[in-house]
Amino acid sequence: AQKVTQAQTEISVVEKEDVTLDCVYETRDTTYYLFWYKQPPSGELVFLIRRNSFDEQNEISGRYSWNFQKSTSSFNFTITASQVVDSAVYFCALSLPEGQNFVFGPGTRLSVLP
């Protein structure tokens, strides 16, 4: 069975702190994609990153970075120097080969306080 776990339901940090959102996934497939989406209060899901299961290189995009480790089936997301505008629900998701679903984790609500 495929599953995505985001153990942190809610996180609160003060502006400028670094914060890491955890994502652990389960699948028996060797080919898959992992995603992170941001859902601000407005409701729209905003695509942040897609990672291929064969590419374990970490990625940095501005204040965002992602750590993909197949050995622990984790795809963690770090925001450096957080800002109030980062406040949102963040979803990790798993996409599987043909015929399978696009599986979302339960989401982590991040609150960045001024």
Place this chain on the structure above:
Amino acid sequence: DAMVIQNPRYQVTQFGKPVTLSCSQTLNHNVMYWYQQKSSQAPKLLFHYYDKDFNNEADTPDNFQSRRPNTSFCFLDIRSPGLGDAAMYLCATSAGSASGMRETQYFGPGTRLLVL
């Protein structure tokens, strides 16, 4: 520029009164999806179209139907809304592949449905 557009943003309907939500896209993507998202939950896939091929999720109630008259538009019809159908409905699109499931999905802003 909006790429996935959903109208209206808020929809109020009465218990049992049919309602239609609409989605359009300017990305020319083959695949269009409808998700239901209830408060503090992850989006739940209802169904998707790969071109004109309709794919229903096993646990999607019969009360939910969809139409895709052309590449750009997709509709969600709720035949007899119940109080439990109040939720955010998200439309998404992705480029076509053999499955349509491995490609990045781009979401619209959602329509929040209220059932009175």
